[in-house]
Amino acid sequence: MDQIFVTLKCWLVAAVPDQWQPLLSAALSVGAIVVTFPLLFAITTILERKGLGRIQNRYGPNRVGPYGLLQPVADGLKALTKEDVVPHTADKVMHFLAPLVLVVPVFLALAVVPMGRNMAALDMDGGVLFFFAVGAATELSVFMAGWSSRNKYSLLGAMRAIAQMISYEVPLILSAVTVIMAVGSLSTVRIVEAQGGYWGVLPQWYVLTPWGFAGFILFMIAGTAESNRSPFDLPEGESEIIAGCYTEYSGFKFALFFLGEYLGMFAISGLGITLFLGGWHAPLACLGWIPSYVWFFAKLLGLIAVFIWVRGTLPRLRLDQLMGFAWKFMLPMTLANMLAAGVWRFMPAGAARWIVCATLVAAPYVMLGRALAGRKRLGKRVYRYAD
């Protein structure tokens, strides 16, 4: 049951003559990813709108289908049949290519995430490096979108988006480096395998270590910022700059940008699950009979729920707050985290290890928090009423 997809693929690949086997194998892996994740994207759009609606004390969409569940179908039809408006002075080739340059690297990034036992589409020696490399390539698409629209506000949104993305790439990669240090390999499959043991009842996931916990939180925050997701969605904030760099896009291209953004969110969540949450391992040893891909997608849905929750709860960060947060808080925290991970690796197992590493992580957190909030004296709340 666990290996049903792998067995199916092996059977299909064995049924064709030899020289076509690599091609069919690659096509099947790619096809599986291309089918699953846009489907998950459609489900996420409805979950998000309903979830945000409930957080904001209203119903989400509830007209299309029972409880609004067919809303993604309506959205898809709308996106496909809308007129594709391109500004007259826009740079047509760049305008057309920008959504593609966003979506293609994100699909590439999804290929290295292991979704089940033996189910990583690409098992490379430098899997994590590949992931970050193609993540870096998505920033070009944001620039292309903003520039080709020949719109001052699009350009402004694109500049802010790129600045945000490159600022948060450094904490993202540094917080992932701690896991790489602990495992000793860049391959995502090896990283998941290294988290397979159980200490008695608890699983040996990296999130349950002090440096892993801090690293996971830092990774998720940086991942939220990388995929331009609230509370970091200033580049495309709706009431601030209309749609920012995506203003001049309509119809299917806008849907492609949307798809690319959500798939980026899935890819970052998938990598977070791989690095910190134990990939496709079950949380308790006795639950190991449930197939591995079910655990992976359950964890992915859990992280998506956290993303939606954070979006509905926190207000949007201003640009200078956002950049200050990245460079002044997250970067020193990730460096302290790396120190803690190194100390963890070389100390003998026991209570002392926990105390030392927890202090190494908590102390910079408290000190940085005190230092960075020092300027503003937040006094008692004062109400002013309009008279």
Next chain:
Amino acid sequence: MIAVLTLASAVAAMSLRNLVHGVLALACTFAGLAAVYLLLDAQFVGFAQILVYIGAVAILIVFAILLTRSGEASPQRRFSSTWAIGVGIAVTVFGLLSGLILSSRAVSQEIRPPPVVTVHQIGDQLLTKFILPLEVIGLLLTAALIGAVIIAMHEKERE
């Protein structure tokens, strides 16, 4: 075919009128180079090429264009008046380099099967045999970082 694509985008990067199109062609050239590295089974170098060149250097050039607003096509002539000398110099350099490479030891030996280089080995070598270049690069990057901060700081003080 990848080589043809790389060369074509390099030529396009230099000869396109629109600067932003040129930057995108340059990014295409970098991607072509990364593909060549990956074909040679040098995974780490290939991915590092994508991460550093496309993810950072191309963005740097893009920012330079954005901040200096020189995206409009310049009215200068595309080919300078001394282009023949330029071609001559380029051909001479190419001939020299290819002659040196072809007559060196690396090509004249028999072709052995390529070694499988893992990231582990690269890391090992970086910290044992090449530790001095690693530290020097670290110093260089620190100097660049401090320089960037100083430039940004001075701009604030003048205001």
